[in-house]
Amino acid sequence: MRLKNISAATLACLLVVIAGGMFLTNCGSGGTGNDIPLPVVTLSPATASVQAGAMVQFTATVVSSTSTTITWSVNEIAGGNSTLGTVNSSGLYAAPASVPNPATVTVTATSSAESFPSGSAIVTITAPAANATVSVAPTDSSTPTGTMVQYAATVTGTTNTAVTWSVNGVTGGNSTVGTINNASTPGLYVAPTAMPSPPTVVVTATSQADSTQSASTTLTLTASNSAPLFVNFGPNGNTGNPNTTHYNGLFTTVSVCLPGTEQCQIIPDVLVDTGSVGLRVLNSVLTTVPSTELSTVTDTAGNQVEECTQFPDTSYAWGPVLIADVVIGGETASSVPIQVIGDTTYTVPATSCLSLSPGPSDDTVAALGANGILGVGTSIQDCGLNCAGGQTFSAYPYYVCPKDVCTAAAVPVIKQVSNPVAYFAKDNNGVEIILPSIPSAGAPLLPYTNEGGTGLVPAGQLILGVGTESNNALGSATLYAADTNGNFAQVVYNGNTYTSGGFVDTGLNALYVLDALTLGIQDCTDNPYYCPSATFPLSLTAYGANGTSGNVTLSIANADTLFGTNSGYSAFDNLGGATGTGSSTDYFDLGLPFFFGRSVFVGIAGTTIPNNVSAPNGYFAF
Amino acid sequence: MRILGGVLLILIVGAAPGWAALGEPESSVSADLQVLRGQIREEVHPGYRLHQITDASGSVVREYVSPAGKVFGVSWQGPFVPNMQQLLGSYFPNLQQYAKAQTGRHGGPLIIQKDNFVFTSGGHMRWYHGRAYVPSLLPTNLSPEVVQ
Numbered sequence: 001m002r003l004k005n006i007s008a009a010t011l012a013c014l015l016v017v018i019a020g021g022m023f024l025t026n027c028g029s030g031g032t033g034n035d036i037p038l039p040v041v042t043l044s045p046a047t048a049s050v051q052a053g054a055m056v057q058f059t060a061t062v063v064s065s066t067s068t069t070i071t072w073s074v075n076e077i078a079g080g081n082s083t084l085g086t087v088n089s090s091g092l093y094a095a096p097a098s099v100p101n102p103a104t105v106t107v108t109a110t111s112s113a114e115s116f117p118s119g120s121a122i123v124t125i126t127a128p129a130a131n132a133t134v135s136v137a138p139t140d141s142s143t144p145t146g147t148m149v150q151y152a153a154t155v156t157g158t159t160n161t162a163v164t165w166s167v168n169g170v171t172g173g174n175s176t177v178g179t180i181n182n183a184s185t186p187g188l189y190v191a192p193t194a195m196p197s198p199p200t201v202v203v204t205a206t207s208q209a210d211s212t213q214s215a216s217t218t219l220t221l222t223a224s225n226s227a228p229l230f231v232n233f234g235p236n237g238n239t240g241n242p243n244t245t246h247y248n249g250l251f252t253t254v255s256v257c258l259p260g261t262e263q264c265q266i267i268p269d270v271l272v273d274t275g276s277v278g279l280r281v282l283n284s285v286l287t288t289v290p291s292t293e294l295s296t297v298t299d300t301a302g303n304q305v306e307e308c309t310q311f312p313d314t315s316y317a318w319g320p321v322l323i324a325d326v327v328i329g330g331e332t333a334s335s336v337p338i339q340v341i342g343d344t345t346y347t348v349p350a351t352s353c354l355s356l357s358p359g360p361s362d363d364t365v366a367a368l369g370a371n372g373i374l375g376v377g378t379s380i381q382d383c384g385l386n387c388a389g390g391q392t393f394s395a396y397p398y399y400v401c402p403k404d405v406c407t408a409a410a411v412p413v414i415k416q417v418s419n420p421v422a423y424f425a426k427d428n429n430g431v432e433i434i435l436p437s438i439p440s441a442g443a444p445l446l447p448y449t450n451e452g453g454t455g456l457v458p459a460g461q462l463i464l465g466v467g468t469e470s471n472n473a474l475g476s477a478t479l480y481a482a483d484t485n486g487n488f489a490q491v492v493y494n495g496n497t498y499t500s501g502g503f504v505d506t507g508l509n510a511l512y513v514l515d516a517l518t519l520g521i522q523d524c525t526d527n528p529y530y531c532p533s534a535t536f537p538l539s540l541t542a543y544g545a546n547g548t549s550g551n552v553t554l555s556i557a558n559a560d561t562l563f564g565t566n567s568g569y570s571a572f573d574n575l576g577g578a579t580g581t582g583s584s585t586d587y588f589d590l591g592l593p594f595f596f597g598r599s600v601f602v603g604i605a606g607t608t609i610p611n612n613v614s615a616p617n618g619y620f621a622f
Numbered sequence: 623m624r625i626l627g628g629v630l631l632i633l634i635v636g637a638a639p640g641w642a643a644l645g646e647p648e649s650s651v652s653a654d655l656q657v658l659r660g661q662i663r664e665e666v667h668p669g670y671r672l673h674q675i676t677d678a679s680g681s682v683v684r685e686y687v688s689p690a691g692k693v694f695g696v697s698w699q700g701p702f703v704p705n706m707q708q709l710l711g712s713y714f715p716n717l718q719q720y721a722k723a724q725t726g727r728h729g730g731p732l733i734i735q736k737d738n739f740v741f742t743s744g745g746h747m748r749w750y751h752g753r754a755y756v757p758s759l760l761p762t763n764l765s766p767e768v769v770q
Contacts, residue, residue, distance in 0.1 A: 244728065245728065246728035247728070249728075275746035275747060276746065276747035277747055277748070309747075310702070310703045310747075310750065312731055312732070312743055312744045312745045312746065312750055312752075313721075313724065313730065313731060313732040313743065314703075314706075314717070314721045314732050314743050315721075315724065352705065354707075355705045355706055355707035355708065355714075356702075356703050356704075356705060356706060357703065357706075358706055358707075358714065358717050358718040358721045358722070359721035359722060359724060359732065360721070360722055360724055369728060375747065377746070377747060377748075379748060382747060382748070383701075383748070384748070386678075386679045386701055386702075396702070397702070484680070485700075485701075485748070485749040486746065486748055486749050487749065500699070500751070501745070501749065501751065503746060503749075505746055507746075508730060509728055509730055510730060512730060512731055512744060528730060528733060577730060577731075578733065579731055579742065579744050580731075580733065580742040580744075580753065581733060581735050581740055581742060581766075582765070582766050582767050583767050585742070586770070587744060587745075587751060589731065589744055589745070589746075591730075
């Protein structure tokens with residue numbers, strides 16, 4: 001008998017019993033005796049399907065003229081049992097852990113007071129479905145304010161793979177924490193233009209098939225003039241061999257776009273190199289923005305300009321100079337000449353390129369150890385006036401190859417591969433590299449789980465501009481104007497003055513300082529680093545071409561010990577190596593270890609410099 | 623001695639023009655000068671002679687010549703890497719062999735130290751430095767540290 005069939009007059013006497021309640025009622029006695037309905041207990045829901053191990057709440061509805069108590073049973077067993085499932089005095093049925101045989105049980109509510117028919121419900125116990133599981137990508141990333149991140153959700157275990165996106169628990173997000181699209185382009189997150197507080201938001205995808213299933217990830221918003229920095233082994237990973245493993249690799253993500261369009265390709269694992277200038281990207285990684293769609297730089301005769309980039313380790317990069325928009329953090333360098341490494345048109349490098357650079361060709365990810373190199377050093381162009389004509393040198397980097405015969409070519413400075421930072425509309429006078437301090441035993445891959453436990457955070461930041469925003473003031477940093485070679489004017493060590501050169505360079509993976517004999521320590525026997533018997537303190541005084549000076553305190557640990565103690569670590573602030581053999585060297589090539597625990601500014605020659613300092617060749621400041 | 627060296631010099635130039643430098647007679651310096659298109663300065667030091675070629679870019683190439691008249695060491699410094707094939711001559715294949723054996727850039731200078739060939743290369747873009755010498759060609763009692 002269904003509740004809805006009960007006459008309206010009886011509704012005043014309807015008692016709803018939940019929680020095993022015992023209701024004392026006497027409404028029938030006060031009513032018109034002829035209207036006393038047939039006593040009834042009904043259960044809601046009348047049927048249920050429940051997964052093994054799950055629960056369902058039943059409600060017993062009693063229509064009675066007298067007080068009543070409800071008792072519950074499963075298949076006529078009071079309270080049920082572990083095989084059939086249990087039901088408590090509140091009507092909460094807990095299905096057994098596994099499906100019984102038969103899979104259908106009857107849950108019954110019986111009035112203790114009257115012998116009218118009890119109410120029953122049929123429960124079908126089903127096997128637990130393969131749980132719907134949700135995952136999202138990318139996980140624990142960061143993005144500058146005002147930029148977008150495309151999220152993707154993967155739903156398994158259910159045919160309906162749709163998800164609902166939310167930010168900080170708000171479906172679709174909002175203008176404060178950023179919005180995320182649930183309609184046209186699902187999962188497209190648009191960061192707010194103003195920094196939220198806190199700067200880390202939680203992006204969640206919830207299964208529409210099973211709203212109990214969701215996946216969340218953190219997204220840390222950064223200033224629009226910043227890009228995340230990561231310290232790791234690069235795409236080649238940890239080879240286990242110190243001779244071939246790229247310790248202290250500093251990487252970021254850039255986008256390469258067809259000029260003036262939104263057709264961009266995000267390129268991760270790009271080496272950040274303050275020791276070179278200009279963006280160089282492997283042709284093999286340019287897929288959605290193929291190099292063939294980028295316009296070429298040509299000489300006056302219309303020949304495509306090729307470049308032979310020389311690296312200090314004698315390896316080289318051969319490929320054309322092309323024009324692209326380059327996005328770093330939230331800023332765009334419009335129509336900047338870049339080099340694409342690996343040309344499909346002129347596949348054979350100029351003969352003299354091979355004479356200049358007898359080492360390997362860096363035309364694969366394996367050889368380059370990165371998808372590209374972002375040169376953000378102290379000059380605007382990678383060559384400058386020396387390559388602009390009027391002089392012809394034996395070791396020219398630029399070539400044209402009419403009829404497949406490559407000859408050195410003069411290229412105006414404006415067409416040379418250039419520092420993308422100098423092409424920004426603002427924040428275009430240099431960069432700041434911020435990296436955290438790390439323990440003397442080294443650190444694993446950075447990013448790392450931060451102390452707040454909100455997820456992975458980048459190791460550091462590449463801040464665009466110097467003295468142009470609230471986050472890149474020089475502050476109390478000492479500014480060392482570079483000499484004409486892009487070096488410190490001199491470095492003093494152990495009472496000796498070295499004028500040949502010294503510089504800081506994120507693209508170098510160690511502190512390459514003098515040689516073992518001069519320092520009085522030992523080279524490692526099985527890798528190119530130093531292996532002092534005890535950690536060696538290195539105290540230098542650096543001098544800028546503008547007359548400034550400052551002390552630089554570093555240390556060099558035993559590389560064998562570093563690698564042996566923590567074989568999975570990628571970051572070391574005390575990894576050192578020689579710049580040469582014997583005791584003949586006088587160079588201080590301070591690589592990434594120098595940058596840990598410091599904020600280092602690298603200023604571009606010819607740009608506006610804070611504090612009106614004269615630094616015509618650019619500068620370092622820290 | 624000096625005259626004899628001069629005679630020998632002329633003979634070699636006639637026999638082997640063009641490629642020159644490390645391990646070659648002193649006369650090869652002039653070939654380098656042609657290729658490198660620079661200005662030359664010559665110095666006489668105890669135990670060796672030094673030819674320093676500076677080109678208009680500011681690149682400096684130094685060639686060290688033994689009393690026996692052979693180039694035993696070279697060094698360079700400046701905005702370009704010099705033409706190594708020109709500078710290392712018959713030792714260029716040694717450099718190719720060892721340099722090519724590198725597996726993947728990992729951001730450091732290149733140091734090759736073999737019994738018959740020592741080479742280092744470092745620096746940064748627009749400023750490269752390096753040197754090479756042949757231990758067996760070093761004048762007696764001369765330290766390789768003179769090659770700077």
